[in-house]
Amino acid sequence: MSIEPMGLRESKKQETRQLISDQATRLFIENGFESTTIAEIAAAARVAKKTVTNYFARKEDLAFDHQDEFVAGLARTVEGRGEGQSALTALRREFLDGVARHDPVIGFCGEAFARMIADSPTLLARLRDMHDQREEALATLFAAETGAAPDDITPRAAAAQLGGAHRILFQHILALTLDGQSNARIAETVTVSAHRVFGLLEGSLADYAVK
Structure with a gap:
């Protein structure tokens, strides 16, 4: 019996995960997050319900x-900053780079996806939790460094x-997206x-956590 190479197996897992995620997003946008069931997502992706929950716990x-x-993004950016660079400088530069490339992680998600979030109390609550977790990860890094x-x-x-600056700017991008503005605008x-x-x-953090 031949043994499937680990690289190929991992690649297939990633493909399956992406397929499930793509089908779920499509259904969430079409029918609303709250109304879409795991069974419907599994059927659309042609996998078992257990496969969906194995890849996605919630x-x-x-x-x-x-x-x-x-x-992990803010802490990772600060951790990788250059010599003599403050946390504020590194985070501002990375955010502006993200704006230039229309990075979905900072909020460039498209009007349909933004509407899906805005219309779901569950997703809005999860988004707030993610912002809190991101801030906590950054605080932990600051304390250690x-x-x-x-x-x-x-x-x-x-x-x-x-973290609050990034939260406000994320919400700003989301609001402009919901207003129907183009990514360029x-x-x-x-x-x-x-x-x-x-x-x-600048006044309070320009010289904080300089590497």
Whole structure:
């Protein structure tokens, strides 16, 4: 009996996962997140219900299939910043780069997807939770890098300000998307907004967590 190479098996798993996610998103957009069932998603993807739940533990995970990247993104950017660069500088630069490439992780998701989120209390709640998790991951990194004492509130305060800036800008992109604006127009508007929002943090965080 031949043994399937690990690379091929992993590739097939990723293909199956993507297929399920794509079919789920299509159904969520067409019928609404709350109304779509796991059974309907399984049927559309031509897999068993158990296969869907094996790949996605929660129904909302099917909609936010980039959630791991989203949650870890701010901390990863700060961790990878250049020598002499502050956390604020690194995060502002990465966000503006994301705007330029219309990155879906920062909110460029298209009007249909944005409407799907806006119309679902479950997805809105999950999105808030993801923002909170992202902020917590950033605070944990700040505490480790700065050697802060357990009772030092500074890492959490800094993460709250930087995470809050990203949260506001994400909501801004979502609102402009729901307004029917093109990605190019949204990028122009949000670039100006980002400079304003991050500029407000210069006084308190310009020299915080410099590598």
